[in-house]
Structure formats: C-alpha cells, structure tokens
Amino acid sequence: MTDRTHDHSALLQLRNVSRHFGSFRALDEVSLTVRAGARHAIIGPNGAGKSTLFGLISGTLPVTAGSILLDGKDVTRLPVYRRVGLGVAATFQHSSLFLRESVLENVLLALLRRPGVGLGGLRRVAARPQAIAQAHALLDQVGLPTRHELAAAELSHGERRQLEVAVALATDPRLLLLDEPAAGMSPAETARLTALLAALPGEVTVLLVEHDLDMVFELADTVTVMHLGRHLMTGAPDEVRASAAVQSAYLGTTEVPS
Numbered sequence: 385m386t387d388r389t390h391d392h393s394a395l396l397q398l399r400n401v402s403r404h405f406g407s408f409r410a411l412d413e414v415s416l417t418v419r420a421g422a423r424h425a426i427i428g429p430n431g432a433g434k435s436t437l438f439g440l441i442s443g444t445l446p447v448t449a450g451s452i453l454l455d456g457k458d459v460t461r462l463p464v465y466r467r468v469g470l471g472v473a474a475t476f477q478h479s480s481l482f483l484r485e486s487v488l489e490n491v492l493l494a495l496l497r498r499p500g501v502g503l504g505g506l507r508r509v510a511a512r513p514q515a516i517a518q519a520h521a522l523l524d525q526v527g528l529p530t531r532h533e534l535a536a537a538e539l540s541h542g543e544r545r546q547l548e549v550a551v552a553l554a555t556d557p558r559l560l561l562l563d564e565p566a567a568g569m570s571p572a573e574t575a576r577l578t579a580l581l582a583a584l585p586g587e588v589t590v591l592l593v594e595h596d597l598d599m600v601f602e603l604a605d606t607v608t609v610m611h612l613g614r615h616l617m618t619g620a621p622d623e624v625r626a627s628a629a630v631q632s633a634y635l636g637t638t639e640v641p642s
C-alpha cells in the first residue's frame with residue numbers, strides 16, 4: 385500500500401507514533417522524517433524514549449498508535465523479519481552476538497538473513513566460498529581483518545561493537561539503526577567506530593542514538609532531540625546546538641551540548 389502523501393526523499397516516516405506502557409507514555413505522538421542517505425542522530429536524556437523508538441522502527445515492539453512508513457509503504461504491523469527483508473537493520477543497546485561462535489561465523493549467520501537458522505545452516509553457508517569472501521570483506525570494512533577465528537566472547541568491547549556493525553551490514557541494509565554504539569568504548573575505540581560509520585556508502589541511511597555528543601556532531605547531518613517521550617526538535621547540528629530548548633532539556637545532566 386503506497387501513500388500518496390509520501391515525501392519521496394523520505395526513507396522513513398513516523399507519523400504520530402505513540403507507545404504506552406500501561407498508563408505511562410514512553411512515546412507520545414512522535415513524528416519524524418529520515419531522509420534517504422541521511423546521517424541522522426537522535427539525542428536526549430535517559431528515559432527520553434530513544435530505545436523505545438528504535439524498537440518500534442525495527443519491529444521488536446508494537447506501536448500503541450500511529451504509523452511507520454518505509455519508502456511510503458506502511459510497515460507498522462510488519463514483523464521484524466519482514467522489515468529486515470525490506471532493509472531495516474538494527475544493532476541493539478544490548479549486544480545480540482552469538483558469543484560462543486567465531487567472529488566469522490557471526491557474520492556468516494547474518495549473511496543467511498534468516499533469524500533462527502541453526503548451525504546446520506551455518507555449515508552449509510560456510511561451505512560456499514562466496515559467502516566466506518563476503519564475510520571477510522565485511523570484517524575488513526569494520527576494521528576487524530585479523531580476528532576471524534576468535535569466539536565473539538574473546539573480543540574487546542569495542543571490537544564487539546565493530547562486529548555488530550558487520551553483522552548488521554551483512555543483511556544489506558538501507559536503514560541502519562545504531563543504539564548507543566559508543567557506549568562503554570574507549571576514546572580510541574570511539575574514534576575508530578566514528579571513522580567506520582563515516583565511511584559507510586550513501587546507500588546506507590544511518591539513524592543513530594548516541595550520548596557521545598562529540599561523535600554525534602562529527603557524524604550527523606541532522607539531529608533530533610527527544611525529551612520525556614516527545615519530539616523536541618529536529619534540525620541541522622548547529623541549529624540544535626544553539627537551541628535554548630535543547631539546553632534546558634539537558635540541564636541537570638552532564639550532557640550539555642557544547
């Protein structure tokens with residue numbers, strides 16, 4: 385179903401999206417457009433509803449009200465795997481890697497694109513040289529060229545996040561959702577991740593939730609500020625930095641945009 389009011393530069397549109405938990409409004413009528421090719425960051429204090437919003441976009445959490453359009457197509461009720469098939473890939477605030485499998489196997493499993501594939505499926509795909517070559521290329525791209533045989537559990541925190549990006553890229557996403565990818569990273573790891581995200585091709589639209597505002601202002605061309613389940617503002621990084629409303633939403637936290 386294609387919507388005639390669809391804005392063609394928009395890859396993702398949220399229209400009056402709400403998510404309630406009982407009587408609590410974690411998200412309250414949020415509307416947002418993410419342009420195709422954007423490097424779009426969402427910021428806001430803890431509890432603003434950022435992760436909830438990602439849950440609604442990826443499909444892990446149903447909306448209470450409102451609609452979600454991908455390329456003008458209503459995906460509001462589609463299950464996660466259908467959205468993955470349409471190009472929505474997410475890395476979550478809490479890692480979803482297979483820690484006992486090797487780095488290479490984690491990427492191979494993602495290349496299968498199917499959730500819940502067993503290790504039998506993995507052996508079949510691993511026997512295909514093309515899949516292995518693709519997995520190697522993805523691991524090079526995210527800066528993990530030499531760690532393929534290690535179990536994912538043996539990677540450093542920063543390397544796990546790099547692997548999560550490789551896993552997300554393996555599904556050939558058009559929209560990459562990253563929820564606090566730099567959380568717990570050292571400055572060097574954050575710099576490496578920032579460079580890797582900056583180098584992603586323009587066909588991959590990036591929607592990023594991040595507390596590290598240096599990273600946000602280095603990467604993003606568009607910034608949305610959320611506060612207490614509401615959309616506060618969306619604008620160019622400089623506009624957002626200068627906004628009094630944003631300054632006040634952050635007051636009392638250590639995350640004042642500078």
Ligand code: ADP
Pocket residue numbers: 405408410428429430431432433434435436437
């Ligand atoms: P953020 O990612 O911006 O820190 P979240 O989206 O995780 O915020 O949470 C927004 C609000 O919704 C918080 O107050 C949180 O406690 C609440 N919340 C999130 N998930 C649930 C849930 N499953 N049940 C009840 N409340 C929830």
Ligand code: MG
Pocket residue numbers: 434435436477
């Ligand atoms: Mg969160």
